[in-house]
Amino acid sequence: MLCRCLRGHSWPAGRNGRKYVGYAIPIGYPQTSAICGLCNDPAVVWFDEKEISSYEQGNRIFEGPNKFVKIKVDDSGVTTKDRSREI
Ligand SMILES: [Zn+2]
Numbered sequence: 477m478l479c480r481c482l483r484g485h486s487w488p489a490g491r492n493g494r495k496y497v498g499y500a501i502p503i504g505y506p507q508t509s510a511i512c513g514l515c516n517d518p519a520v521v522w523f524d525e526k527e528i529s530s531y532e533q534g535n536r537i538f539e540g541p542n543k544f545v546k547i548k549v550d551d552s553g554v555t556t557k558d559r560s561r562e563i
Contacts, residue, residue: 477527477538479510479547481517487557488522496522498556500531500549510547521549528554 478496480488488496499520502510506518513519521538523531530538531554539546 477524477540477547478522479513479519479540480522481512481515481519483515483517485512485514490524494524497525498523498528498554500554501552503548503550505550521547523554528556 478488479502480486482499486499490496499522502508502519502521505520508518510519510521511517523538527538531549536551537546537548
């Protein structure tokens with residue numbers, strides 16, 4: 477997972493073979509402590525395919541690199557490029 481805002485830094489390029497293909501909304505968004513890694517705007521949580529499957533199986537807590545942080549997302553679903561929505 478990766479925390480990036482929807483304004484200037486959406487659809488982040490993947491790294492180390494990971495591809496971010498959708499996002500979920502952190503609890504409380506936009507009043508959230510999840511902040512974009514590249515600016516100071518509220519972030520959504522970007523997922524790779526595996527994380528989307530995990531979300532679909534009911535997981536709502538996702539872990540950042542090196543166990544630095546975990547972020548809890550809400551139940552409103554994952555948005556992918558085919559399933560875009562207004563925030
Ligand atoms: Zn940003």
